Structures are given as C-alpha cells and as structure tokens.
Amino acid sequence: MTPPITILMASYNGARYLPAQLDSFLAQDWRNWRLLVSDDGSSDDTGQILAHYAQGPARGRIEVIDGPRRGATANFLHLLTQVDPEGPVAFSDQDDVWHPGKLSRAMDWLGRQNGPAVYAARTTICDQDLRPLNPAPHFPGPFGFRNALVQACLPGNTTVANPQALALLQAGAPAAIRRDVVAHDWWVYQLMSGAGATLYRDAAQVLLYRQHPRNVMGRNDTTAARAARFAMLFDGSFAGWLTRNEAALTEAAPLLTPENRALLAQFSRLLHLPGPAALRLAREMGLYRQTRAGTLAIRLAAMTGRLRARPAH
Structure with missing residues (x-):
C-alpha cells in the first residue's frame, strides 16, 4: 500500500482560521493523506478544533504532538524530526485554504521523478476574509544552490517533498535546529538544491494565502x-x-x-x-x-x- 502524504502543520493560536484549512484538506481530490500537527502551546480553541476533526470528519487521520515553543521555524523543523520517513510530506500553514487539486498536482509531478525531489508552487494572496488581492510573484528560475544561498524561492506552504528528499531533510534538521535558521522553507531550498535534488516551482496558484495581522512573514509583493x-x-x-x-x-x-x-x-x-x-x-x-x-x-x-x-x- 502506498504510504500517505503526511501534512506537517505548525500550530499556535490558530482557532479563528483553522477550520477552513482543515475543511480544505478534507476536500482534496488526493485522498491518501494524514495530518501531523505540532502545537506550540495554544491558549485558544485550537486544541478543541483539532480534537473535533480527529474524532469526526477526519477520524484516524490527525495526530497532535507538543511543539518546542520556540517559534514557527523551530516548530516546522521539529515536525520533520517526528514524521514517518516512509512517505512524502507537505508543509502547511494553519490559516490558508488549499485548492482541491493541490496535493494531486504535486504528486503527479513527484511521481515522475527519480531520486530526491521537491515540488512548490504559487499562491493567491488574499485578505483575512480570503478575498483575492494578487497572484504571488512567479519566479522563472533557474533554481539552484547559487540562488538558494541568497534568496528563499520555494514557498513553504506549497512545498511537497518525496521520501528521498525527506530523508535528506531529516538528516539535516538537527543542525538547522541547533543553528536556529531563520525560515524552514529557505533552509529546505538550500539543503535540497545543495544536495542535488530535483526542484520544481509550478506556475499554478494552488492555495489561498491569507494575510492578517499575525502572519509570521506575510506577502512580499507590495x-x-x-x-x-x-x-x-x-x-x-x-x-x-x-x-x-x-x-x-x-x-x-x-x-x-x-x-x-x-x-x-x-x-x-x-x-x-x-x-x-x-x-x-x-x-x-x-x-x-x-x-x-x-x-x-x-x-x-x-x-x-x-x-x-x-x-x-
């Protein structure tokens, strides 16, 4: 049996927007997925919402673990160290909304690759009520280590890595945690390009990227x-x-x-x-x-x- 895609979500006080994101997972046309959430000590209803979905519409597909409580980057890196290495992984923010074909589009491309490979794509930048504002910039490439050393180009909330790429990420994650890298998606781009993985940045817009006052990084197109x-x-x-x-x-x-x-x-x-x-x-x-x-x-x-x-x- 093909291992499921494990969606890696770092959560912290995301109750306001979390249900819409979880519903978008349930609406994926790629049905073989599970969700691993690392929660950084939420004090709102995040835990109750996750428990409701785990016991109801996403029964048996959600696992919640304790995060390191050192910010979003450390939380995503912690997730990498905890995930089953046998299947692909997809990074997820807690406040976006995925289009139904997001995972299938990634898996279609990854299924045609040999060796370590990472898929990423574009997003649609939206306001906090998901009203579209602009497409995210499209970078034409080339994508490689000489670029990755000085620029982050693979949006983490769109990234999907195959098992061979995940093995490299898990091997490199302890050093990234020790050195307190600034952004997990930039580090993923650096390590994957440096290791010679095949990289692809799809021009398609695969999710609604919600902008609100608590975004960790936020849009870069203005x-x-x-x-x-x-x-x-x-x-x-x-x-x-x-x-x-x-x-x-x-x-x-x-x-x-x-x-x-x-x-x-x-x-x-x-x-x-x-x-x-x-x-x-x-x-x-x-x-x-x-x-x-x-x-x-x-x-x-x-x-x-x-x-x-x-x-x-």
Missing part, C-alpha cells in the same frame, strides 16, 4: 514589503540570517554534492571578507536572485560590507 526587505539587506538582519544558514549547511555539508560543498566553502569565506573582496567573490561564484534588481541589490550589499558574518545565536 512596494512597502519590498522596501522593508531591501532595508534588511543593509541593517544587519540579512547578514545575521546568512550566518545562521551557513552554519547549519556547514554542519550538514556531507549531504551536499561535491560541487556545492566547494561553493559553500567559498560562501563561508565570503561572509568574512571586506566589501570589495566580497563583491568579487560573489560575482565569481555566480550568486544571483530571481530578478536583475535583486541580484544588483545583493552585490551592492556585498560591496558595502553588509553581508559580513554576524555572531550566530
């Missing part, structure tokens, strides 16, 4: 959001993230291909170089983001010394 992210390149935030990510990848370096281990060693050196030298190495390595403006911004940050390593947490 002028204000882009300006805020640009500012982080130069205020030390981005450099700190790079330092934590690099440390986690270095611990997991045996999982990477020889070529990407060499690239990681260069990147580690880049993070300690003064501006002009960092810029030269960034260009030699071919580091890039998905837009020309984004690549120029990374090079400007390197040239001004804003990518230099900060102490890891």
